[in-house]
Amino acid sequence: MTMDHQDVANPLKGLGQARSAGGRPPVHLWNPPFCGNIDMRIAADGTWYYLNSPIGRKPLVQLFASVLRREPDGSYCLVTPVERVGIKVEDAPFTAVRMQLSGTGDAQTICFETNVEDRVTVGSGHPLRFAEEAGTGGLKPYVLVRPGLEALVTRALFYDLVAAGSVCEDWFGVWSSGEFFAMQKASDIGVGV
Template identity: 35%
Template sequence: MLSNLQKQLQDQLPGLDKTYPPVEEWNPEYCGEIPLSINDKGEWFYAGSPFTRPQLVNLFASVLKKEQDDYYLVTPVEKVKIAVADVPFIITQWDRDPHTRQIICTTATADTFYLDAQHTCELRLDPKQNQYLPYINIRRNLWAKLHQNVFYQWIDEAQESAGNVILYSGDYAVSLGQI
């Protein structure tokens, strides 16, 4: 089933003008669940074996869709459910735009975006670490969490304001928690 899904995606993607396929417009028939999972570190697995080709992960990530609390890979003709432990994406790199001072985030799946009002940030309790961590809405209600290194770098960049740790991305302010 995975190879059929891969073939459908490769056939569809070359003709698309958008950066991401319009999965929100696709409403194919539900075809069941496949043994594809994303762990809490953003690593992708099929039947318990890790994906070894980043291009394949990026391809599948481009057609990921969230409905309520469930995640699906969607093509125009097929919709399959997958398991996601926390969120599907991890922000592994960041930089500042030298002109606007906005933060540019990059995920492990090569999604790149500005930290801004379109890519909102919220603090969520991480039960493993028993602390609140920032999660970023990267697209279509799909969220990413920060890699630990990025989180610590952002803490170093942030400023204290009235007991809160605030990170600025251009004019957009993000709370990283309380002191």
């Protein structure tokens, strides 16, 4: 793809033509120079801010989300073919805001929709992980949305996940797409003992 003067002045121009097969720009293929950090952050609740003001236009948030990438050092960047800028992410870049369950037991399937309307089915390509919450000892569930980019499962949906859980080999967790995602030792929480 050749860049003319207008493309350099507006690096977002042409993103519509540069979509990958998954419908998103192929940010994993782009290696533009790092141009520094900008005053943009994603709060722990999934709200995007620019210059400390929330970005209220969902299509704009979705555009930014489509060019978000996690770097090998763990930082987050917005990437275009001509520049890469750092942003701050307080927890996970996305939140899982809707969940759909189908089936039961090991034939159960869990699908999530994020706050930027990505849809994923929990399984080997989109695993669930459970991290200990700092200060409380509680669990925080995350689902992988894209390589390096996770969604924090909202507290309300976490309760629904627990309700759909079962015990497998002394672990309490949930099944999805034929895989078991362990939350906690069943004996530690007094389940199935």
